[in-house]
Amino acid sequence: MMWFEGKIIMQNGQRYTCVGSKPHKGRDGGTVTLVRWKSLCATCSKPFEAAYVDGAAPSLSRRCAKHKKPGVPVKRVRK
Numbered sequence: 001m002m003w004f005e006g007k008i009i010m011q012n013g014q015r016y017t018c019v020g021s022k023p024h025k026g027r028d029g030g031t032v033t034l035v036r037w038k039s040l041c042a043t044c045s046k047p048f049e050a051a052y053v054d055g056a057a058p059s060l061s062r063r064c065a066k067h068k069k070p071g072v073p074v075k076r077v078r079k
């Protein structure tokens with residue numbers, strides 16, 4: 001997919017504006033495209049930036065770093 005500055009996507013009812021993309025070295029050594037998005041925090045309405053690797057399932061944050069919801073499951077301690 002082609003990403004360009006100004007491209008707007010909707011995810012979960014939230015609007016994200018693309019602010020650019022750049023090549024990024026992937027874990028497997030290949031080059032992937034890292035796409036940066038700008039959105040407004042769902043809590044404080046302040047703009048924040050999020051990024052994800054093109055091709056991966058987009059799961060953009062809905063909040064700024066300050067209000068990021070701890071929706072990540074707690075890591076299990078392996079014994």
Ligand SMILES: [Zn+2]
Pocket residue numbers: 041042043044045046063064065066067
């Ligand atoms: Zn916020």
